[in-house]
Amino acid sequence: MHDDHTQDPAQDPAQDPAHDHHDERAHGPSERWKHDGVRVIPGDRLDANTAQTPGMFRQAAINAARVGAQKIWAGTVAIQPDAKTGVHHHGDLESVIYVVSGRARMRWGERLEYVAEAGPGDFIFVPPYVPHQEINASTDEPLHCVLVRSDNEAVVVNLPDVAAAEAPETVYWVDPIHKHP
Secondary structure (H helix, E strand, O other): OOOOOOOOHHHOOOOOOOOOOOOHHHHOHHHOOOOOOOOOOOHHHOEOOOOOOOOEEEEEEEOHHHHOOOOOEEEEEEEOOOOEOOOEEOOOOOEEEEEEEOOEEEEEOOOOOEEEEEOOOOEEEEOOOOOEEEEEOOOOOOEEEEEEEOOOOOOOEEOOOOOOOOOOEEOOOOOOOOOOO
């Protein structure tokens, strides 16, 4: 039971300890989100201080250090012709890759026995714990992608002992709308 002079913190955001944004009393309601609201990250101001792989150039756009993101990481990667990652997975994180330009080849599975390719405008989803390898399928054009992960942690578990299948099986997107080629 609450004292008649005490308001329930759940009903008053200014009194709620979980409400750690700027105090509206100090800044006024119109300024509440001025510095803690929407952020625009210019494309020419991405942060290259992130994990790098030979033949690839990653840059962070959205992370804890840059914008205070706690549940997501986003950035870009430029992959040189014929370059590829080692076999790895990202723990319990989900990943999305959006192909801006070029041709991406993804291999995945216990022995990289599956393969699919994606081009400009295509999205690639990588579920948690799936062993995979990202490859620029072109021998003469760079591959440019946008990356998004479901957490801010830089989880990469390298799997150097994976013996790759010699001829991976091509996997097509097949559903009632997309027929097998």
